[in-house]
Amino acid sequence: MAQTAEAPVTPPPIRDERIGRKSPLARLLARPEAGAIAGAIVIYLFFFIIAPPFRNASSFASVLYVTSTYGLMATPVALLMIGGEFDLSAGVAVTSSALCASLFAFEFTTNAWVGVLVALALSLLIGFINGWIVVKTGIPSFLVTLGTFFMLQGLNIALTQTITNQVSSPDISTLQGFSSARAVFSASWTIGGVSIRTSIVYWIVFCAIATWILLRTHLGNWIFSAGGSPASARAVGVPVARVKIGLFMAVGFMAWFTGMHTLFLFNTIQSAQGIGNEFVYIIAAVVGGCLLTGGYGSAIGAAIGALIFGMVNQGIVYAGWNPDWFTFFVGALLLGAILLNTYIRRRAEASA
Amino acid sequence: MSTPQNTPGGNPRHAKDPAQAGTPAAGTAGLRKGNGNGNGGVPLVRLVNAGKRYGAVIALHDITMEVGAREVTCVLGDNGAGKSTLIKIIAGLHQPSTGTYEVEGKAVTFDSPRQALEHGIATVYQDLAVVPLMPVWRNFFLGAEVKKGVRMNIAFMKKTCKDELLAMGIDLRDVDQPIGTLSGGERQCVAISRAVHFGAKVLILDEPTAALGVKQSGVVLKYIIQARERGLGVIFITHNPHHAYPVGDRFLLLNRGRSIGYFEKGQITRDELTGLMAGGAELEQLSHELESAGGAAADIGHVLSEEVQELGIHHEPSAGSDARISQE
DSSP: OHHHHHGGGSOOOBOOHHHHHOOHHHHHHTSTTHHHHHHHHHHHHHHHHHOGGGGSHHHHHHHHHHHHHHHHHHHHHHHHHHTTOOOTTHHHHHHHHHHHHHHHHHHTTOOHHHHHHHHHHHHHHHHHHHHHHHHHHOOOHHHHHHHHHHHHHHHHHHHHHHHHSSSBOOOOTTSTTHHHHHHHHSOEEEETTEEEEHHHHHHHHHHHHHHHHHHHBHHHHHHHHHHHOHHHHHHTTOOHHHHHHHHHHHHHHHHHHHHHHHHHHHSSOBTTTTTTHHHHHHHHHHHTTOOTTSSOOOHHHHHHHHHHHHHHHHHHHHTTOOGGGHHHHHHHHHHHHHHHHHHHHHHHHOOO | OOTTTTOTTOOOOOOOOTTTTTSHHHHTGGGGTOGGGSSTTOOSEEEEEEEEEETTEEEEEEEEEEEOTTEEEEEEEOTTSSHHHHHHHHHTSSOOSEEEEEETTEEOOOSSHHHHHHTTEEEEOTTTSOOTTSBHHHHHHTTSOOEETTEEOHHHHHHHHHHHHHHTTBOOSOTTSBGGGSOHHHHHHHHHHHHHHTTOSEEEEESTTTTOOHHHHHHHHHHHHHHHHTTOEEEEEESOHHHHHHHOSEEEEEETTEEEEEEEGGGOOHHHHHHHHTTHHHHHHHHHHHHHHOHHHHHHHHHHHHHHHHHTOSSSOSSSOSOSSOOO
């Protein structure tokens, strides 16, 4: 005992020699996005070599467009996952929001923007309810959002059928305010003969904002801690419950935004659309380095994860392969990413 | 560890019987070390006859204890002795059902840990101290981030974190490494220096050495001394008398929610402390019972009572003190 205590009386400053030895490459590999960046380069080169149409700028623009529709949602889903939760309802929530906007505006013959705002309120409410149930009951978000996923899916199809007697929402392109809403949510520009959709710009902007929040603001600190060790976070005064509810609402917000983009691009929405997309968002986040258990990951990683998904999605078509193989490749990518992430986390968590 | 044993002015005082603890004499305890709290020797934290019931369960009964500036009060007890209930009361998670809780001489009622924190009472939990995957500096300022406009003042936080850890004797080359890469002892110390930085006057350390090896425990004990030298009051919860004795100025022993002794350093030896923790009184009781049973059991009883004598934990203390073991 006395010996125990005497040892540190002459204190050599405790140095962590491992830090000095870390090479720049090791530092890069320790970033959450590292695996995704390497994967994205490999997959780009792969399709660049085997699929000649992939090399065109216009093809790449369409890869980016597909990427952006998933990437928009992958961003808040990644934040939510860093915050330690899932949202399985994210895929159908996009459709719910678009259906709500179009049905409300069409049935009540309002300005398109009224429908847009009602849909925003609904999406935020769905996010709030998901988050509120999760933090109040402590039930895993996987189960809670699995429930809301099925409820929304049923509502989407049943309500659309009841109201319109069809499986899709009515065409709203004749409504007032439609063109201005389209200009905001679904415009496209032609640059050098290549058509670029605004969703790509929005995706990059939202990803940048999310990254800034994560790394530069106290909110980011709170998100990491809420996922990494909620009990510790609570003990030092982080409002973990509010952070988590906020993250679910951020997913709701982006579901609304993505829904509006789709709605004003096609004028109408299929009520069964969006099912299965929640997994794409989660895959993008995980491939991008987010830990399923929370507390680790990045928004940029999720963007790269979405890009990998977009490249494979389009690359298979450009390579002239049977698209039936697509999900096989996505599954393999996911498994590879998870193995890599587990390895990285073990290294990060390994203590002396 | 010579410092705590020869604390200047550390006159042995009589152990307080809970029944007398409310008298003004108890209030002068802080004077022993004098200058620390600048508050006329009023203890920073004092519980008087505090108890806690959860429904019909009496988790804590009639506990009296205090800690002043530049003092370490150790709370010892086995599992289920009521240590966690005691911390929760002091940390503001629970309110005592009976008795009073005073901070700097004034009776207080805390509704939340945050209120306790505002009074300078910070708790460092054994396993809740940090978020392993987050960098050291983010952990350090978690929940109390320094802002520059909307965003965080990262450069300032990194520098402050490095400096504060250096003041505690931890020289980290890189405060950006995940705190999970630090050793268990260092992690505790980051949590301690964080509490000190954010103006804690009293630190409650919940079993900081429980999960640590011998060497790491030593590191943590060193930081407890360091915190005391910086003028803080420390409440050190542990079940290990070997960790408590070298750093402690007072010792509160708990068993089944009751105090089985409250001592100044000068009133008890390490062996006596160990014996009490090992349940000396119970062993003694057992030996008497066996002896009175006669036959072979009596022989075993003799052996037991001899062991109790050797450990120095028998009921009649050798020197002086009359109220060494305060009992109900």
